[in-house]
Amino acid sequence: MFIVSLLLSLLIIVLFHYSYTLRKKGGNAPPGPFAWPIIGNLHLIADGRPQIGLFRLYQKFGKVFHIWMGSVYTVVLCEPDVIKEAFINQGSLFNDRPTNLTTHIVGGENNVAFTNGAHWTKLRGIVSKALTKAKTRQMETLILGQFEKMCEAIQDDIKAGKPFYIRPYLRTISFSVMMTFLFGKEISFKPKELDPEFTKMISDSQRLANLMSAGNPGDYIKFLRPFNSLNKFDDLELVVHDILEFAKKYVKEHLDTIDRSNPRDFMDQLIIEYEKDQVTDNVLDYSSIHRICLDILVGGTDTGATTIEWLVLLMANHPVEQELLNKELLTCIDSDEKYISSVHKPLLPILNSTIKEAWRYRPVAPLALPHKSTEDCTVGGYFIPKGSQILINIYSASMSEKLWEEPTKFDAFRFIKDDSRTMVFGEGPRKCVGFNFAETEVFLLVSNLFKRFKFVRPSDELLDDAGTVGITLEPAPFDVLVENR
Numbered sequence: 001m002f003i004v005s006l007l008l009s010l011l012i013i014v015l016f017h018y019s020y021t022l023r024k025k026g027g028n029a030p031p032g033p034f035a036w037p038i039i040g041n042l043h044l045i046a047d048g049r050p051q052i053g054l055f056r057l058y059q060k061f062g063k064v065f066h067i068w069m070g071s072v073y074t075v076v077l078c079e080p081d082v083i084k085e086a087f088i089n090q091g092s093l094f095n096d097r098p099t100n101l102t103t104h105i106v107g108g109e110n111n112v113a114f115t116n117g118a119h120w121t122k123l124r125g126i127v128s129k130a131l132t133k134a135k136t137r138q139m140e141t142l143i144l145g146q147f148e149k150m151c152e153a154i155q156d157d158i159k160a161g162k163p164f165y166i167r168p169y170l171r172t173i174s175f176s177v178m179m180t181f182l183f184g185k186e187i188s189f190k191p192k193e194l195d196p197e198f199t200k201m202i203s204d205s206q207r208l209a210n211l212m213s214a215g216n217p218g219d220y221i222k223f224l225r226p227f228n229s230l231n232k233f234d235d236l237e238l239v240v241h242d243i244l245e246f247a248k249k250y251v252k253e254h255l256d257t258i259d260r261s262n263p264r265d266f267m268d269q270l271i272i273e274y275e276k277d278q279v280t281d282n283v284l285d286y287s288s289i290h291r292i293c294l295d296i297l298v299g300g301t302d303t304g305a306t307t308i309e310w311l312v313l314l315m316a317n318h319p320v321e322q323e324l325l326n327k328e329l330l331t332c333i334d335s336d337e338k339y340i341s342s343v344h345k346p347l348l349p350i351l352n353s354t355i356k357e358a359w360r361y362r363p364v365a366p367l368a369l370p371h372k373s374t375e376d377c378t379v380g381g382y383f384i385p386k387g388s389q390i391l392i393n394i395y396s397a398s399m400s401e402k403l404w405e406e407p408t409k410f411d412a413f414r415f416i417k418d419d420s421r422t423m424v425f426g427e428g429p430r431k432c433v434g435f436n437f438a439e440t441e442v443f444l445l446v447s448n449l450f451k452r453f454k455f456v457r458p459s460d461e462l463l464d465d466a467g468t469v470g471i472t473l474e475p476a477p478f479d480v481l482v483e484n485r
Contacts, residue, residue, distance in 0.1 A: 030075055030382040032066035033057065038221060040068025051366040051395035051473065054078075058396040064380040070220025072098070074370075074389040075379075078396040079403065080423070082380040086390065087371075087428030090379070095120070095430050096372040098389045100219040102212060105236050111291030112433060113299075113369065123288060126277055127433050130269040139181070139437065143444045144339050146176045146186075151452060153189035154482065163458040163479035167309055174304040175202050177441060178297050183250045184265040201246050205298045208239050209472065240294070247293035251286065267293075300434065306364045306472045307355075307442050308449065313463050313475050314358055314410055316455040321412040325350050326485065329451040340447035342440065351447055353415035359424040361410045362465065364472040366395035368426050394423050395473075410465075456481040 033041055044067070045053035054076055057065055063079040077083045086094050096116040097103060107114030112123050150173045157164045172189055175198070179185045187198050211232050218233065254267045263269045267289075274289060315322040329340060332347040345352065371390040378384065399407045425435035432438065457463055458479055467473045 028378075028381060028383050030064045030066045030380075030384075031061045032068075033061070035068040038070070040070050040072075040220070042069055042220065045069075048468075051393075054367070054391070054393050055396045055399060058393060058400070064382045069389065070217075071222060072220050072389050073385070073387075074391060075373075075382075075384050076391045076393050077379065078393040079400065080397055083392055083397065083423065083427055086379045087392070087426075087430070090377060091428035091430075093373055093375050093377050094371045094390055094428065096374050098370050098372045101233060102219050102236060105233065105240055106208070106212065106294070108287070108291055110288045111295055113295050116372075122277065123292070124433055126273045127270065127292060130266060130273045131434065131437065133263075133273075134181070134266040134269045139440060140341055140444060142180050143177055143441055144341075144448065146173055146180060147339075147445055147448055149176075149186075149189050158453075158482050158484060161481075163481045165477065165479055166312060166482065167305070167477065170308050170312075171202050171206070171301060171305040173445065174301045174308075174441075175205065175297070177304070178300040181266050181437070182293060182296060183254070183267050185250065197246070201243065201297070202301065204239050204243050204246075205301045208236075208243065208298050209302045211236050211239065243294050243297065244290050247290045247297070251289055251293065255286075296434065299432070300438065302472050303364050303438060304441050304445075306474045307358065308445055309475055310358050310362050310364070311354065311446055312449075312455050312480060313465060313478060314361070314412075315354075315450065316457045316480050317462050317465065318410065318412060319456070321350075321354070322450065322455065325354060325412070325450055326454070329447060340444070340451055342443065344447070345443060348447065349416050350412065351443075351450075354412040355442060355446060356415040356420075356422055357410060357412055359422040360398045360404075360414070362467055362473055362475075363394045363398050363422075363424055364474075365424060365426075366393075366398075366473045368392045368394060368423075371430065392423070392426065397423060452485055454483040454485055456483065 033044065035041055036043070044057065047053065054067075057067065057076070058078040063077070063082050065076055065078075067074050067076060077086055097114050099114075099116075103114040109115055109119070112120065112127055115123060150169055154169055169189070172187070172194070176187050176189070179187055179198075188194050251267065251271075254271060258264075258268050258271060260268075260272055263272060270289060270292065274286075315325065328348055328350045332344050333340060340348075368391075371392070373384050373386055373388045373390060376383070376386050384390070397403065401407055425432040425438065458481060463478045463480070464476045466476065468476055
C-alpha cells in the first residue's frame with residue numbers, strides 16, 4: 001500500500017512539474033481540466049463518444065485547450081481560425097504523427113498515414129504522382145459502372161416492399177470502387193455471389209477502423225502495455241496482417257503482369273512511380289506499397305460508405321428536402337441522359353449544399369488522425385511545446401454556436417449561399433491525399449442514388465441520427481424502405 005501511495009504521489013509531482021515547466025518555458029500554456037494520476041483526463045473522453053467529451057471541454061475552456069491522455073500531453077484545436085493557423089500558416093511544424101504501438105502496428109513506419117519526416121514526404125509524393133497519372137478522367141465511368149451493378153443487386157430487396165438494412169450495399173460499392181481503381185478488380189454485389197475473400201476484407205476494413213478508434217490503453221498508460229487482456233494489440237496485429245496479405249496477392253499479380261509502357265490502373269502507376277524513386281534512392285521496398293493499399297482500402301471504404309449512409313438517413317428524416325433534391329436532379333439533365341456526371345455539379349446547388357451540410361452535421365472523421373508538434377510554437381496565443389500531441393476537433397468546429405446558427409439542426413440549404421469549406425479531409429500539407437477522388441465518388445454516387453431511388457422511414461418515428469464512433473462517425477444501424485423512382 002505504501003508503494004502504491006508513493007507512486008501516485010510521484011505521478012502528481014511529475015504532472016505539476018510538467019505544468020510548471022510549460023509555463024516557465026512558454027509563458028502561456030493552454031487552459032485545461034485537472035489531470036488525475038495515471039489516467040490524466042481519459043475519463044472525460046472514454047465513454048465511447050470522445051467527440052462529445054471534447055466538445056464539452058471546448059465549451060468550458062475555449063478554442064485551444066490541453067488535456068492529458070494518460071501520460072501524453074495533448075493540445076486540442078477547436079475552431080477554424082486556430083486550426084488554419086496551425087496547419088496552414090505553420091504546417092511544417094505539425095506534419096508529424098505521434099508514434100505509439102498502435103501506429104507502429106498499422107503503419108509499420110512504412111505507409112502514408114503514420115510515417116514522418118522525409119520518408120513521409122517521399123511516400124506522399126509517390127502516391128500523389130500516381131493519382132495524377134492514373135487516368136482520373138476515366139474515374140466517372142468506373143464509379144458509375146459500379147453504381148449500376150449495385151442498383152441491379154438491390155432490386156430484389158426493393159421488390160419485397162419491406163424496409164431493409166442498406167449498409168452492406170453501401171460498404172460493398174465503396175469497397176468495389178476502391179478495388180476497381182486500385183487493382184482493376186471488379187466484384188459481385190449479390191451476397192450469394194460475393195467472394196468470401198472480399199466479404200472478409202470489407203469486414204476487416206471496418207474492424208480495423210473500430211479497433212483504432214476504440215484506442216488501446218497501452219498507447220497512453222505505458223505500464224499497461226504488458227497486460228494484453230487490457231489492450232487490443234493482438235487483435236490489431238491480426239487484422240492488419242490479413243489486410244496486408246490480401247494486398248500482397250494483388251500487388252504481386254501486378255508486378256508479374258505489368259506493362260510499364262501501358263499502365264492499366266492506379267497500382268501500375270504506383271509501381272512505376274515507386275520504381276523511379278528506387279533508381280535514385282534505393283531505400284524503399286515494396287512493403288510500402290502493401291501499406292499504402294491498406295491506407296486506401298480502409299480509408300476509402302469507410303469514409304465513402306459512411307458519408308452516403310448518413311445522407312440516406314438524413315434525407316429519410318427530411319422527406320420534403322429529399323423531394324426538392326430529386327426535382328433538382330431531374331431538371332438539371334436532358335431526358336436522354338441516364339446519369340448525373342461532374343459536368344452537372346454547378347447546376348446542383350441543393351445537392352452540393354446537402355453534402356456539405358451532412359459533412360458539417362455529422363463529420364465522418366470528427367477528430368481526424370492526431371498530429372505532433374515538431375518544434376516549440378504558439379497557436380491562438382498559447383504556447384505549445386515540442387512533442388505535444390495535437391488533435392483537430394472537427395466536431396466542435398462543426399457544432400459550435402459561436403460559428404453556426406442552430407448548429408444542432410440539419411439544414412440542407414445552409415450552404416447554398418455560403419461557400420465555407422468543410423474540414424472533413426483535414427487541413428494543411430497532411431490533408432488526405434485522395435480527397436479529390438473521395439469528393440468525386442461521393443458526388444456521383446449520392447446524386448445518382450437520389451435520382452434513382454426514394455428513401456422512406458419504416459415508421460413516423462425519426463431515425464436515430466446521434467451516431468456511433470469508429471475512426472469515422474457512423475449512424476447506428478437502421479432499416480429503410482427503398483422505392484424506385
